[in-house]
Structures are given as C-alpha cells and as structure tokens.
Amino acid sequence: MQILHNVDKLSPMAKENTALAERAKRARRIVRNPTLYKVCMGCDSIVASKVNICPNCHSYRFETDESEVVAQAKALSSREQNSVVAEDLF
Ligand SMILES: [Zn+2]
Numbered sequence: 001m002q003i004l005h006n007v008d009k010l011s012p013m014a015k016e017n018t019a020l021a022e023r024a025k026r027a028r029r030i031v032r033n034p035t036l037y038k039v040c041m042g043c044d045s046i047v048a049s050k051v052n053i054c055p056n057c058h059s060y061r062f063e064t065d066e067s068e069v070v071a072q073a074k075a076l077s078s079r080e081q082n083s084v085v086a087e088d089l090f
Contacts, residue, residue, distance in 0.1 A: 027077030
C-alpha cells in the first residue's frame with residue numbers, strides 16, 4: 001500500500017484510506033508486542049495492559065491472551081470501528 005504523507009491535499013476518500021493505513025500500522029505494532037495490550041471484554045477495544053479500567057466503557061474485565069489480542073488487532077485494522085485503540089490513551 002502506498003504511504004500518503006500530505007493529507008490536506010487528498011480527497012475525502014483518500015483521507016479515509018490514510019486512516020485505514022494508520023489503523024493497520026497500529027495493528028502491526030500491537031501484533032508485534034501483544035503482551036503490552038489486552039482486549040476489553042465490554043467493548044472489544046484494545047487497551048494498554050497497564051490500564052485497569054477501560055476508558056471507553058469502564059469495564060474491568062479484559063482478555064489478556066496473546067492470541068486474542070492479535071486476532072482483535074487484525075479485526076480492528078480491517079474494518080470501520082469507533083473503538084479506542086491503545087495509542088489513543090496516551
Ligand atoms: Zn471497554
């Protein structure tokens with residue numbers, strides 16, 4: 001996939017593609033280090049493993065299994081979603 005740097009000159013469609021690319025990049029980071037993340041069982045957001053309460057839905061139950069984190073990261077990167085991913089929390 002081509003990396004686009006100047007978002008301001010892009011069409012809305014291209015901006016959406018850039019957002020998708022950004023999400024894919026985040027997903028790759030999560031997939032590389034799944035132990036740093038966990039999946040909220042309340043809203044399926046991926047949050048940092050150090051978080052105790054989900055900032056999105058205030059759930060305190062998380063799936064910490066690495067394979068689940070990886071699967072969720074791949075799922076989130078491939079579809080539209082409004083959930084918080086880990087980088088949004090910092
Ligand atoms: Zn949640």
